[in-house]
Amino acid sequence: MKVHLKIKRFNPEKDSKSWWGEYDVNVDPTDRVLDALHLVKWYQDGTFNVRRSCAHGVCGSDAVRINGQNRLACKVLIQDIVKNDGDTITVEPILGLPVIKDLIVDMxxxxxxxxxxxxxxxxxxxxxxxxxxxxxxxxxxxxxxxxxxxxxxxxxxxxxxxxxxxxxxxxxxxxxxxxxxxxxxxxxxxxxxxxxxxxxxxxxxxxxxxxxxxxxxxxxxxxxxxxxxxxxxxxxxxx
Amino acid sequence: MSAISSTPTVRKAAAPPTFETRMWQFMRLSGVLLIPLVWIHVALKDVIVGVHAIDLNYVQKIWAITAWRVYDMALLAFAFGHGMNGLRHVANDYFHSKSAQKIMAWAILIGWIVITAIGGIAIIGGVNMP
Missing domain, CATH: 1.10.1060.10 (Alpha-helical ferredoxin)
Structure with missing residues (x-):
């Protein structure tokens, strides 16, 4: 299925303020949001950054704000947050901590x-x-x-x-x-x-x-x- | 043998109570008291009597009963105190420096004392009809 990703982007070397990057990716319903983010980074825009380590809900490094709720990108299945083909998923850095780049915050x-x-x-x-x-x-x-x-x-x-x-x-x-x-x-x-x-x-x-x-x-x-x-x-x- | 006991150990660990501990306890107590105090007030003044029927005569009549004066005093002390302490917490959302927080806390405290005093004097003094 196709999902439309709306990702909050920020590069401190280039941007004075954050902006929304929009990407369409093909995923399986049982893929995770992290997989969709990987597709963006690996195949569409290598400058995009997200932090992750174990990618299996144990290390806790990929906490992001998905559709307005704090979640681990590696634990949220696409099928649990979108209903139809082409639906939008918004992904932002978690709030209240300084953003280093894109979805990465200073912990x-x-x-x-x-x-x-x-x-x-x-x-x-x-x-x-x-x-x-x-x-x-x-x-x-x-x-x-x-x-x-x-x-x-x-x-x-x-x-x-x-x-x-x-x-x-x-x-x-x-x-x-x-x-x-x-x-x-x-x-x-x-x-x-x-x-x-x-x-x-x-x-x-x-x-x-x-x-x-x-x-x-x-x-x-x-x-x-x-x-x-x-x-x-x-x-x-x-x- | 303690290792197979199934009840958790109860321990004493007293951190000296601070102003914040006391205020939290006050907020809990006043919060519980506000439920009957406010609902009875709303039911009586807004539904049974009606705001348009409240005048000096009504106030004089109801304050002739000491219990209503005690009731209004409790409402003033707990509702207003609860609200003002809430305001102090909210103020700290917007004033981040220690000095600004201190100034705000004092301003709120003075405001609380002045308005409570005016309300208290009115309740104790009662209504003097011309």
């Missing part, structure tokens, strides 16, 4: 927020007597399971209206990462992380728009996890 501000919440395991207590791993019951392991699914694609943070309007906000992805360790019963730095998030540009900037939950390609209930961090802050209890 550094996103990773700065990620790093700010101490996204690593902290426990300086002595090792268990057998010198092996710190055991955890099934319920304790399940408690933070959702957060472990995050692939840092930035689909959630860049779909958040609070982040669009003020990029000082740590953003949903950073809160999810903090949640993953705050709710890990083996970790000992929950208070420090909660302190970092207990600011207006921390967890309190979330206005429960739920865009993040809708955007997450890993189906993490992002807004719920943010709510759990808020509750931990309000009650002083991690449960």
């Amino acid at each position: 550094e501000p996103f990773f700065d927020h990620y790093k700010s919440v101490m996204p690593y395991f902290v426990n300086d207590e002595a090792l268990p007597a057998d010198g092996r791993e710190r055991l955890q019951n099934i319920a304790d392991r399940e408690r933070y399971d959702q957060g472990t699914k995050c692939i840092l694609c930035a689909c959630c943070t860049t779909s958040c209206p609070s982040f669009w309007l003020n990029d000082d906000y740590v953003g949903p992805a950073a809160v999810v990462q903090a949640h993953r360790f705050i709710f890990d019963s083996r970790d000992r730095a929950a208070e420090e992380r909660l302190k970092i998030l207990n600011e207006q540009m921390g967890v309190w900037r979330c206005r429960t728009a739920f865009n993040c939950t809708n955007a997450c390609p890993r189906e993490i209930p992002v807004t719920q996890l943010i709510g759990e961090v808020k509750k931990a802050l309000a009650t002083g209890e991690i449960r």
Whole structure:
């Protein structure tokens, strides 16, 4: 089938502002949007750029805005977003981060927020007597399971209206990462992380728009996890 | 053996409450209270009595009952406080520098105090018919 791709283009060396590039490509309904983007780059315009690595929904590097929604280009099938032959698909870079070129954005501000919440395991207590791993019951392991699914694609943070309007906000992805360790019963730095998030540009900037939950390609209930961090802050209890 | 227990461990982790923590709690509390406060207000003033029938006589009559004064005071405190704190958050969408945010927060706080005071004085003072 034929699809019409409308891609937001920007080359900082040539363009003063972004523009729409339009391309017709022949694809199978079971192809992914990433395949269609490859057809443009490989056969129509080699100057077009999109970032991707694994191309199978694991690395999270090809987050783009497809028909107005943040998605991984490698996980969206053509048949799921177009109905008829010749239908248009719009593809833009994710919002709220500086565009480097075409669909590629600068992820550094996103990773700065990620790093700010101490996204690593902290426990300086002595090792268990057998010198092996710190055991955890099934319920304790399940408690933070959702957060472990995050692939840092930035689909959630860049779909958040609070982040669009003020990029000082740590953003949903950073809160999810903090949640993953705050709710890990083996970790000992929950208070420090909660302190970092207990600011207006921390967890309190979330206005429960739920865009993040809708955007997450890993189906993490992002807004719920943010709510759990808020509750931990309000009650002083991690449960 | 704890490794096969099936209930999650409850831990204490108290980050010292900040102004933002308190305001979030206030927004939750006032948000819940606003549901009955506002709907009763709308039903009474707009549907049962009707805005065109509200005059000084009506206000004097309803404020003769202390409970209605308490009700209006609660509506003023929670609805207006909720709205003004919301406005402070919205202002931060557009004012990004720390100093501008501070000025806006103070302006909103002063506006909130002045208007709440005027409303409070009116409710406590009641209606003095000429």
